[in-house]
């Protein structure tokens with residue numbers, strides 16, 4: 001029985017070493033990611049492999065055009081992603097997978113589908129952000145398309161970012177077909193659901209980001225910004241939104257929404 005764990009343990013070990021070498025995660029982020037990986041290892045290997053694909057593909061895109069992102073003030077910090085970021089994007093799918101082991105078996109497929117859909121959203125969102133910030137044109141605000149915002153401001157979308165969201169979600173849906181091959185009879189419909197809800201999650205994220213997330217205005221450049229200091233160095237002024245709602249909170253909220261929607265859809269359809 002233990003022999004079955006050799007492959008996942010080796011894969012997780014190699015992934016952790018690579019993440020540490022390239023500073024994709026800081027120490028807290030790495031410890032949290034390892035904890036989530038161990039939960040998944042003993043609850044669902046397909047979800048573990050899908051989660052690893054999310055982690056790797058998103059980390060690679062983070063490094064793509066890093067210099068350009070740095071100059072726009074939207075690059076991930078050099079030390080790597082933190083505990084809160086890992087927990088807010090990986091916590092919901094890991095918790096759901098843990099729940100799937102203890103609930104009555106008729107609910108299990110719906111809960112696993114909800115977990116994978118929240119990973120599809122997390123991947124769509126990260127791909128959208130990492131590709132979108134490379135766009136030559138400034139993003140438009142989803143709730144008011146006439147307003148253009150600087151790259152990286154929550155609630156903004158670009159064509160390149162939407163392409164990233166669709167591709168990122170599609171990758172997880174395709175991977176679902178691969179890792180669950182022979183595990184469910186007709187997984188095509190559920191793969192479609194994962195793909196659509198992953199992408200819808202990214203849209204929902206942009207909406208929540210625009211409405212709930214704290215927004216500031218740079219006193220010098222007069223542009224919207226998500227943080228208290230603008231890249232020009234000037235202080236910003238509070239405009240609207242809840243101060244405690246940062247990007248991680250929007251991610252967590254969206255994952256909870258998307259996984260609930262998928263759970264009920266797959267239960268009643």
Ligand SMILES: [Zn+2]
Pocket residue numbers: 218219220221222230231232233234
């Ligand atoms: Zn400024």
